[in-house]
Amino acid sequence: MKLDIDDQRLTAYALGELEVAEREEIEKALAEPENAQAAKAVEEIRSTAGVLARAYRQQSAESPGLDRARQAALEQAGQTEDEESRPSGGFSWRRLAFALGGTFVVLLLVGVGLVSFYGDNIRAMYSSTSNSLAGNEQYPGMVTRQDQVYRHRSLKSFGPQAGAQGYDGAIVASREAREQFADGDPHQPGFNTESYDHIVENKFKEVAQNPLSTFSIDVDTASYSNVRRFLAQGSMPPKDAVRIEEMINYFDYDYPQPEDEHPFSVNVDVAEAPWKTEHRLVRIGLKGREMDWDSRPASNLVFLIDVSGSMNSPNKLPLLKQSMRLLLGKLDERDRVAMVVYAGSSGLVLPPTTCDDKMTILRALSRLQSGGSTHGSAGIKQAYAVARQNFVAEGNNRVILATDGDFNVGQTSHGDLIRLIEKEAESGVFLTVLGFGMGNYKDSNLEMLADKGNGNYAYIDTVQEAKKVLGHQIAATLVTIAKDVKIQVEFNPSQVNAYRLVGYENRILAKEDFNDDTVDAGEIGAGHTVTALYEVVPVGVEIDTPKVDALKYQRPSETGAAAGSGELLTVKLRYKQPQGSKSRLIERPVVDRGETLRSASPDFRFATAVAAFGMLLRDSEYKGSATFGMVGDLAASGRSDDRYGFRAEFEQLVELAEGR
Amino acid sequence: MSAMRQIRSKRKWVAKVVEMYERPLVAYARAKIGDVERAREVVQATFLKLWQADRARVEDHLAQWLYTVCRNGVIDLVRKERRMTPTDTSRLAELEHQGTSPGEAAERKQAIGKVLQAVETLPDKQKEVLRLRFQAGFSYREISEITGNSQSNVGFLIHTAIRSLRGELATASE
Numbered sequence: 072m073k074l075d076i077d078d079q080r081l082t083a084y085a086l087g088e089l090e091v092a093e094r095e096e097i098e099k100a101l102a103e104p105e106n107a108q109a110a111k112a113v114e115e116i117r118s119t120a121g122v123l124a125r126a127y128r129q130q131s132a133e134s135p136g137l138d139r140a141r142q143a144a145l146e147q148a149g150q151t152e153d154e155e156s157r158p159s160g161g162f163s164w165r166r167l168a169f170a171l172g173g174t175f176v177v178l179l180l181v182g183v184g185l186v187s188f189y190g191d192n193i194r195a196m197y198s199s200t201s202n203s204l205a206g207n208e209q210y211p212g213m214v215t216r217q218d219q220v221y222r223h224r225s226l227k228s229f230g231p232q233a234g235a236q237g238y239d240g241a242i243v244a245s246r247e248a249r250e251q252f253a254d255g256d257p258h259q260p261g262f263n264t265e266s267y268d269h270i271v272e273n274k275f276k277e278v279a280q281n282p283l284s285t286f287s288i289d290v291d292t293a294s295y296s297n298v299r300r301f302l303a304q305g306s307m308p309p310k311d312a313v314r315i316e317e318m319i320n321y322f323d324y325d326y327p328q329p330e331d332e333h334p335f336s337v338n339v340d341v342a343e344a345p346w347k348t349e350h351r352l353v354r355i356g357l358k359g360r361e362m363d364w365d366s367r368p369a370s371n372l373v374f375l376i377d378v379s380g381s382m383n384s385p386n387k388l389p390l391l392k393q394s395m396r397l398l399l400g401k402l403d404e405r406d407r408v409a410m411v412v413y414a415g416s417s418g419l420v421l422p423p424t425t426c427d428d429k430m431t432i433l434r435a436l437s438r439l440q441s442g443g444s445t446h447g448s449a450g451i452k453q454a455y456a457v458a459r460q461n462f463v464a465e466g467n468n469r470v471i472l473a474t475d476g477d478f479n480v481g482q483t484s485h486g487d488l489i490r491l492i493e494k495e496a497e498s499g500v501f502l503t504v505l506g507f508g509m510g511n512y513k514d515s516n517l518e519m520l521a522d523k524g525n526g527n528y529a530y531i532d533t534v535q536e537a538k539k540v541l542g543h544q545i546a547a548t549l550v551t552i553a554k555d556v557k558i559q560v561e562f563n564p565s566q567v568n569a570y571r572l573v574g575y576e577n578r579i580l581a582k583e584d585f586n587d588d589t590v591d592a593g594e595i596g597a598g599h600t601v602t603a604l605y606e607v608v609p610v611g612v613e614i615d616t617p618k619v620d621a622l623k624y625q626r627p628s629e630t631g632a633a634a635g636s637g638e639l640l641t642v643k644l645r646y647k648q649p650q651g652s653k654s655r656l657i658e659r660p661v662v663d664r665g666e667t668l669r670s671a672s673p674d675f676r677f678a679t680a681v682a683a684f685g686m687l688l689r690d691s692e693y694k695g696s697a698t699f700g701m702v703g704d705l706a707a708s709g710r711s712d713d714r715y716g717f718r719a720e721f722e723q724l725v726e727l728a729e730g731r
Numbered sequence: 732m733s734a735m736r737q738i739r740s741k742r743k744w745v746a747k748v749v750e751m752y753e754r755p756l757v758a759y760a761r762a763k764i765g766d767v768e769r770a771r772e773v774v775q776a777t778f779l780k781l782w783q784a785d786r787a788r789v790e791d792h793l794a795q796w797l798y799t800v801c802r803n804g805v806i807d808l809v810r811k812e813r814r815m816t817p818t819d820t821s822r823l824a825e826l827e828h829q830g831t832s833p834g835e836a837a838e839r840k841q842a843i844g845k846v847l848q849a850v851e852t853l854p855d856k857q858k859e860v861l862r863l864r865f866q867a868g869f870s871y872r873e874i875s876e877i878t879g880n881s882q883s884n885v886g887f888l889i890h891t892a893i894r895s896l897r898g899e900l901a902t903a904s905e
Contacts, residue, residue, distance in 0.1 A: 077894070079886055086889070088870065119897045120865065120893065123850070125846075126850075134757050138771060141775045142749070145745075145749060145778055145782075148782055
């Protein structure tokens with residue numbers, strides 16, 4: 072069937088408006104070579120549609136809403152019409168109502184930045200970048216994806232979504248798709264292209280079958296700030312956005328400084344697991360050597376900044392610039408900064424400039440404007456090239472990538488991007504990934520880049536977070552003190568029946584990888600703390616694990632003498648010096664002294680609170696008797712030194728989650 | 732939206748609806764009626780009507796209800812005043828910016844301005860269906876219910892509008 076390029080059905084087809092039969096007919100016809108022109112027309116229609124949607128979305132986001140007088144008048148009207156029924160109270164209902172009440176008031180005062188209620192500090196952060204509440208980001212430009220999204224709920228990139236605060240063109244356009252999400256989904260439906268890699272939780276493993284547990288450390292914190300972003304906006308985070316290890320590692324713990332020749336200290340303690348008291352929890356904590364920022368080595372930093380069209384909203388490029396300015400405030404004549412942007416074409420917008428000349432750098436920063444599509448791979452290559460050209464031996468060489476992660480993967484395949492970044496990492500230049508934005512936030516891309524690129528990854532949702540990552544934690548963010556850090560734990564079968572590593576699902580290594588120096592692992596920065604938790608089932612406590620057949624050609628191995636030592640396990644670590652290639656080994660045996668939660672340190676309790684919180688957010692099958700109330704109590708009892716208020720903020724998040 | 736359905740108090744529910752829809756609705760009304768203030772009048776009247784409506788019945792097709800009521804509100808207001816000012820592109824210059832640098836604001840105006848300027852040259856009916864489709868995300872069927880045009884008419888309007896814009900926007904920045 073020959074299609075006229077002006078056929079009205081082509082538009083309807085492109086926009087997903089045809090009924091099944093007609094759609095298939097057109098689809099078939101478009102595949103015919105005689106309709107090549109028509110197929111091109113369809114592409115143009117979609118592209119135009121994408122541009123329109125973006126333009127309207129922007130206009131909508133910038134549109135004024137109601138003025139304060141009218142908002143107040145509406146509220147007045149509400150007083151007389153209110154049909155609220157408050158159930159008679161238990162404590163938790165009061166808290167729920169109180170938290171919701173706080174939400175209500177602040178949301179009405181969006182854009183005014185008033186902070187008045189409990190739980191509002193977080194939301195105050197968001198109201199000052201109020202347009203962030205105004206909505207979802209980049210329409211993907213291709214209506215096709217939207218069609219697929221409506222029809223295939225299982226698409227990974229269409230997770231349950233939260234950023235739909237402001238209504239805009241992103242809301243699902245057909246009743247059918249809306250209804251798909253009408254029931255039982257605590258997340259707001261909406262059009263969103265955020266992407267998260269799926270996580271399959273670590274299961275319990277029998278020691279007899281799996282005496283060794285091996286994984287790479289991770290200092291990323293992005294998952295926690297991302298979860299915070301969702302909760303503060305009034306939605307639950309997608310389960311795959313919850314990486315428990317990143318949440319635990321968001322906080323600083325009071326581990327002692329290293330005393331020996333190693334760049335970090337290794338600390339292990341054991342106590343009860345609050346969600347299942349017959350189980351023990353082993354906490355392994357590493358503390359990197361603190362570095363006085365003023366006595367740092369010279370830095371060679373290349374900012375690689377995404378200025379594509381999708382970076383346009385206030386919670387992206389403007390916040391990025393603010394973050395960069397913060398960072399700049401910490402640098403001086405020892406440090407050199409260059410800026411590469413990528414969008415449409417990529418380019419060096421600032422050659423390496425020493426940081427006593429802040430004016431030049433700030434000017435280049437303020438000139439940044441967004442527009443164009445994202446040509447990530449070219450930008451990455453260029454940034455690393457600049458870093459290599461200006462390499463400082465014994466110094467801190469780093470590419471700082473700031474983006475929402477939305478690379479045009481049409482240009483570069485996912486695999487190509489991985490290979491590119493692995494290759495670039497070989498040069499000895501490290502990477503810091505700073506994620507911005509929401510609605511099209513590509514967490515999976517960014518985590519992968521940091522992972523393969525010898526880097527760390529933080530999600531900057533607010534200025535406060537920028538101040539944390541680039542302010543008081545700057546040494547940890549920018550200065551690597553040990554790389555390829557791996558942990559291998561051997562459990563003692565006379566003491567341990569089974570164990571489960573909490574989190575670190577995408578950091579698991581094969582046991583052979585531990586001694587294999589060619590296998591890449593995570594980096595630790597100056598002053599970083601890294602915490603890993605194992606839930607341990609002691610011998611004598613039953614656990615239900617899948618049974619493995621007895622071996623035919625080998626007899627079950629016998630326990631060695633060490634099994635009688637009373638040790639619970641031995642922790643081994645391998646790490647390399649930042650520019651080294653040969654790993655060094657640390658070994659620590661651990662004895663369980665039978666501590667209870669009460670006798671454990673406050674830090675221990677707090678870490679377990681965060682772990683339990685993560686498990687609840689993921690609705691994990693291992694959450695045991697954990698509840699939000701338990702998390703809140705544990706956190707409160709673990710408050711200890713909370714200089715920047717992050718632990719208090721955590722407790723607020725728990726309240727928010729409880730109230731959902 | 733299930734999360735909203737869980738809000739028991741009508742007052743809080745309306746507040747949430749206001750928060751979500753006030754900007755797009757004001758943008759929509761403003762495009763039809765010309766200035767912000769009168770647009771706000773209409774949008775507020777819409778939300779007041781929401782108060783009086785039966786939540787259970789509205790909730791199922793909330794967006795469509797809001798836009799329909801808003802649209803009717805504009806028509807009523809215009810009928811009362813007996814005139815309708817055409818939108819003009821100079822109002823793009825009024826768009827509020829919060830905490831952005833002059834450079835960013837200018838750049839943004841440029842990109843939006845180009846696209847929306849092209850749209851401004853289209854006939855009113857086409858403009859409206861474009862906005863309902865691409866700003867509000869309604870389907871052809873919903874647009875036909877809101878505007879009172881037949882579905883095939885809606886399809887035709889959108890088709891024609893996009894065809895006019897296609898050439899001009901082919902080179903617009905992505």
